[in-house]
Amino acid sequence: MNKRINLLVFSGDYDKALAALILANGAKELNMDVTIFFAFWGLLILRDENKSALKRKSFFERMFSLFTPKGVENLTLSRMNMGGIGQKMLKKMMQDKNKPMLKDFLDGARKKGVKFYGCKLSQEVMGFSKEELIPEVEIIDVYEYLKDALESEIQLFI
Amino acid sequence: MNKRINLLVFSGDYDKALAALILANGAKELNMDVTIFFAFWGLLILRDENKSALKRKSFFERMFSLFTPKGVENLTLSRMNMGGIGQKMLKKMMQDKNKPMLKDFLDGARKKGVKFYGCKLSQEVMGFSKEELIPEVEIIDVYEYLKDALESEIQLFI
Amino acid sequence: MNKRINLLVFSGDYDKALAALILANGAKELNMDVTIFFAFWGLLILRDENKSALKRKSFFERMFSLFTPKGVENLTLSRMNMGGIGQKMLKKMMQDKNKPMLKDFLDGARKKGVKFYGCKLSQEVMGFSKEELIPEVEIIDVYEYLKDALESEIQLFI
Secondary structure (H helix, E strand, O other): OOOOEEEOOOOOHHHHHHHHHHHHHHHHHOEEEEEEEEEEHHHHHEEEEOOOOOOHOOHHHHHHHHHHHOOOHHOOOOOOOOOHHHHHHHHHHHHHOOOOOHHHHOOOOOHOEEEEEEEEEHHHHOOOOHHHHHOOOEOOOOOHHHHHHHHHOOOEEE | OOEEEEEEEOOOOHHHHHHHHHHHHHHOOOOOOOEEEEOOOHHHHHOOOOOOOHHHHHHHHHHHHHOOOOOOOOOOOOOOOOHHHHHHHHHHHHHOOOOOOHHHHHHHHHHOEEEEEHHHHHHHHHOOOOOHHHHOOOOOOOHHHHHHHHHEEEEOOO | OOOEEEEEEOOOHHHHHOHHHHHHHHHOOOOEEEEEEEOHHHHHHHOOOOOOOOHHHOOHHHHHHHOOOOOOOHOOOOOHHHHHHHHHHHHHHHHOOOOOOHHHHHHHHHEEEEEEEEEEEHHHOOOOOOHHHHOOOOEOOOHHHHHHHHHHOOOOOO
């Protein structure tokens, strides 16, 4: 049976999302099973750039949706973001070294069959409908996360 | 024997504390043994709202005590806190969906028998006396944390 | 065989570096094998204070090198840093209680034989040459990190 890694991605920062998805891609290339449980700010990583459902949202949900980044390449850095300058600088440094962008690592993970879970409670509180997220996402609760984590060799909270 | 989860809660952010305590409650409901080791900012989660011991503190300890939040519902968000507006907005969104607050999850964890440990070094440095923390807390050192973590199926640093 | 702990240190914050190195020292004292994989901002912890190689850097690499802290005692706090005041206050509180500083825990880990790994991708993107880092560091990729983590009893993402 394949070894398993289970990532709980709580953060919605560009750099931490990058770390999570580099780990996910790397683990898949080593023939490991990979599940990522996106909770809280982590759900921002799963937003589908081309979809939104502002009409059906409450006032706070609409505010939240408008004031948080849409599309992974617009996520901010966990530090030195400096109003976006730091993030652009990092991306430029990655391009200079011919490294893939966050979007590429996300697409790679989707293609390689990484299992994407979204946290039910977070999704309800933030008011993101399933249609606003990338189609691979399955919404599960904390019990299902824990059961999956128990069957994994590596568990990380990112 | 029950499966075990061990959480090292380093953060004192409202949202991360919420994540930790939702995991703790969920694991208990799955009949798992749960221990949380609160270190550094995480100790702020354990402050008893109704107690303080300012008189016996040094100048820096008193400053630290006064400038950090007291009572879990006053913790700040890890991002989008915006001077407290973001935190209030999140709490409003949770209430709109009839979700429990952080205080409820903390109380739930206490009632369900989650084991609360406080980090000795952090407690000494920050100058929090045991009486300022909720009564369930037992103060341990890093060796005891590591031994507990070694006996657990899941370990997370939050 | 010794029990193993594997830390992925993503953060370059003073307080989180402190947590990681206290865990590393404690685990070594319990006769555990300890590996730390420093990725992203974590590489800042490994910068050798006495060396730099600004001349051979690109414009962005030079900027990055100049605007990030050099030497562990200059790292900033993950919260309440307040332009360095919070960090100085924390260090004063640690000294008042006769606790070792971050530099001491780093030196302790080096002497005790903690295995230091640096992330290849991060090192290339940030433009840190191997000579700018402390000599114990070995540069590895994500696959080698994952293999090491799979053989460890405890894995944490800090």
